[in-house]
Amino acid sequence: MSTILSVENLNVAYGSIHAVKGVSFDVNEGEIVTLIGANGAGKSTTLNTIAGLLRGKSGSVTFMGEDLGKIPPHKIVSRGMALVPEGRRVFLQMSVQENLEMGAYTKGGAGVPADLEMVYDLFPRLKERRRQVAGTLSGGEQQMLAMGRALMSHPKLLMLDEPSMGLAPILVEQIFEIIQNLHKAGSTILLVEQNAQAALSIADRGYVLETGKIVTTGPSGELLASAAIKKAYLGG
Numbered sequence: 001m002s003t004i005l006s007v008e009n010l011n012v013a014y015g016s017i018h019a020v021k022g023v024s025f026d027v028n029e030g031e032i033v034t035l036i037g038a039n040g041a042g043k044s045t046t047l048n049t050i051a052g053l054l055r056g057k058s059g060s061v062t063f064m065g066e067d068l069g070k071i072p073p074h075k076i077v078s079r080g081m082a083l084v085p086e087g088r089r090v091f092l093q094m095s096v097q098e099n100l101e102m103g104a105y106t107k108g109g110a111g112v113p114a115d116l117e118m119v120y121d122l123f124p125r126l127k128e129r130r131r132q133v134a135g136t137l138s139g140g141e142q143q144m145l146a147m148g149r150a151l152m153s154h155p156k157l158l159m160l161d162e163p164s165m166g167l168a169p170i171l172v173e174q175i176f177e178i179i180q181n182l183h184k185a186g187s188t189i190l191l192v193e194q195n196a197q198a199a200l201s202i203a204d205r206g207y208v209l210e211t212g213k214i215v216t217t218g219p220s221g222e223l224l225a226s227a228a229i230k231k232a233y234l235g236g
Ligand SMILES: Nc1ncnc2c1ncn2[C@@H]1O[C@H](COP(=O)(O)OP(=O)(O)O)[C@@H](O)[C@H]1O
Pocket: 014, 017, 019, 037, 038, 039, 040, 041, 042, 043, 044, 045, 046
């Protein structure tokens, strides 16, 4: 199995706040790896640094064999990484289809109709609403749109920052089913979640982040069964 992403001894700070402290983990091709942790643990900071939105103080991020520290941030997406940020952030004034087309933008436009069909097959609700302005979609539909937009670039690595946030349980289930389908279709996914139960139930492996440090790692089944994890994250 080849390693797609490798994070080594990453440190990230906001001024005097040391948010990510020596974090190391990797993601192999075809895996879903989840990074779980409570609010403020450093999950988003880690993802945003991988995506080049923040600069680490030290450590390295290697993506597809390339040291991302040597690449200007605006070029990182073209290397095949897509981030669905926390809170989705779709273009509220634009239609569903226009939002999706924005996702294809970096690729130059060829093949856009086929990619739209691919996304609409995955999210039939978006197809029904393709002319609707994104601001009028429900939270779950906006999450689907943000994911669909990311998929338009055929990423080698899809990074999802708390896709379940603010969604009703039934929608969380739907979103996670879609993530599972993407996995079955061969996508490689880094899933950041506070909802440890949902994330571990679909991931291959997990890492637990506590106040900026990875404290536990293992196959998802082991983490789900661990008494300490149950106590801290699974309400038991
Ligand atoms: N822009 C910022 N400026 C200062 N501190 C921040 C900023 N963003 C996050 N932090 C702090 O960094 C830590 C990690 O935050 P974050 O990565 O957002 O955690 P998570 O995504 O796990 O909830 C927290 O203590 C948070 O308050």
